[in-house]
Amino acid sequence: MPFVRKEGRLALQQAGQDIDILTLAQSESHPCYIYDGDDVLNRLKALKSSFDRPVSIHYAMKANHHPEILRRIAAAGYGVDTVSMGEVKKAMKCGFSADQVVLSGVGKTVAEIDFAIENQIKQINVESVPELQRIIHRSQALGKVASVAFRMNPDVDPKTHPYTSTGFRDNKFGMDQSFLPQLIRLVQDSQGAVRFMGLTNHIGSQIRYTDAFEEATEKTRRMLDHVLESGIPLSTFDIGGGLGIDYDQYDPNKDLAEIGDYGLKMSQALKGVDLEIMTEPGRVIVGRCGILVTEVQYVKETPYKNFLICDSGMHDLIRPALYRAHHRVEPLQLKSGETKIYDVVGPICESADVLGYDRRFEGVEQGDWLAVFDAGAYGAVMASSYNLHEPAKEIVFFDGKAY
Numbered sequence: 034m035p036f037v038r039k040e041g042r043l044a045l046q047q048a049g050q051d052i053d054i055l056t057l058a059q060s061e062s063h064p065c066y067i068y069d070g071d072d073v074l075n076r077l078k079a080l081k082s083s084f085d086r087p088v089s090i091h092y093a094m095k096a097n098h099h100p101e102i103l104r105r106i107a108a109a110g111y112g113v114d115t116v117s118m119g120e121v122k123k124a125m126k127c128g129f130s131a132d133q134v135v136l137s138g139v140g141k142t143v144a145e146i147d148f149a150i151e152n153q154i155k156q157i158n159v160e161s162v163p164e165l166q167r168i169i170h171r172s173q174a175l176g177k178v179a180s181v182a183f184r185m186n187p188d189v190d191p192k193t194h195p196y197t198s199t200g201f202r203d204n205k206f207g208m209d210q211s212f213l214p215q216l217i218r219l220v221q222d223s224q225g226a227v228r229f230m231g232l233t234n235h236i237g238s239q240i241r242y243t244d245a246f247e248e249a250t251e252k253t254r255r256m257l258d259h260v261l262e263s264g265i266p267l268s269t270f271d272i273g274g275g276l277g278i279d280y281d282q283y284d285p286n287k288d289l290a291e292i293g294d295y296g297l298k299m300s301q302a303l304k305g306v307d308l309e310i311m312t313e314p315g316r317v318i319v320g321r322c323g324i325l326v327t328e329v330q331y332v333k334e335t336p337y338k339n340f341l342i343c344d345s346g347m348h349d350l351i352r353p354a355l356y357r358a359h360h361r362v363e364p365l366q367l368k369s370g371e372t373k374i375y376d377v378v379g380p381i382c383e384s385a386d387v388l389g390y391d392r393r394f395e396g397v398e399q400g401d402w403l404a405v406f407d408a409g410a411y412g413a414v415m416a417s418s419y420n421l422h423e424p425a426k427e428i429v430f431f432d433g434k435a436y
């Protein structure tokens with residue numbers, strides 16, 4: 034269990050000891066991301082065992098690419114999902130072998146495709162006809178075979194934020210099934226330049242409505258059956274990532290039940306599919322495992338609104354500003370005193386620079402430290418240099434030791 038209260042103070046419990054977060058934050062005296070690495074590995078295990086069949090997990094490193102987290106995930110034998118040459122290079126530097134790397138993304142450049150082909154990565158997930166043409170052309174030029182899967186767009190409503198929906202027919206991601214004959218013809222005419230591995234989909238992120246995964250899997254599976262019936266052998270079916278977490282509250286048992294339910298539903302939807310099943314989870318693995326800690330610089334009370342002005346904000350964690358995403362915000366040390374409602378804001382010159390709207394705090398004062406919860410996914414990786422504040426440091430704990 035990542036972060037717990039011990040006599041009113043937030044602590045990380047690892048290796049039989051309590052790591053006091055306030056002590057750690059005060060010693061750093063700067064905003065920090067603090068990650069529970071052990072929980073990352075526990076959640077990967079939980080996801081793997083939630084399926085009733087073998088499944089190849091390719092962790093979506095875009096969610097959090099702290100090098101020690103990547104090293105541990107690689108050492109535990111999982112694969113990785115990447116979306117740029119930068120991510121492929123970092124993954125391989127951190128111990129993933131090329132045959133554990135999947136490359137997704139709509140805008141792959143020639144340099145990225147060349148790098149993937151030269152290194153013979155496991156699979157390139159193709160997002161358009163011109164991309165497949167480019168891959169074939171580059172494979173022929175390099176004299177090496179590229180392994181490709183087609184990312185299909187199943188036209189499913191994942192009922193998540195529109196900015197994180199990727200499986201609607203009017204999204205830029207994936208391909209409509211009507212392109213399949215053309216794609217297959219290109220493979221067949223490529224004279225062995227590409228190896229057709231299978232189909233994939235990824236319908237979005239922070240998906241809480243899990244029926245959407247079933248619908249997407251069923252629709253993509255029908256496309257897959259169609260390809261197999263035409264006598265083309267395939268080896269993989271990649272069901273993407275996207276499983277969300279409940280940002281409003283945290284109950285570890287409920288989390289595990291939700292992961293279990295997802296695995297069960299997907300296992301049922303995949304019954305009879307005799308291929309390697311791949312997944313690309315990010316948020317559900319690392320989201321819970323991180324907090325962002327920040328110090329209250331000023332308690333600013335006005336006749337209209339009260340603010341806790343902190344030294345961290347949208348430059349470290351953009352999710353609230355970008356999606357109006359909700360993160361629980363609590364003091365590192367609980368206090369008693371007058372209770373008031375505040376907006377928790379940062380130092381950035383934008384009114385969107387908010388970490389939490391209308392939050393209730395008791396006895397809060399200048400110099401107090403706050404934790405922004407569930408900041409392990411799409412936090413530090415989406416940080417910006419806007420206003421040139423020093424970025425939040427990232428500290429990960431494994432087995433009670435900081436990295």
Ligand SMILES: Cc1ncc(COP(=O)(O)O)c(C=O)c1O
Pocket residue numbers: 093095096114137138235237238239240273274275276313314315316317410
């Ligand atoms: C292709 C692909 N796979 C996997 C993921 C991981 O999604 P999530 O972190 O929601 O599991 C993403 C992110 O949106 C993605 O674009």
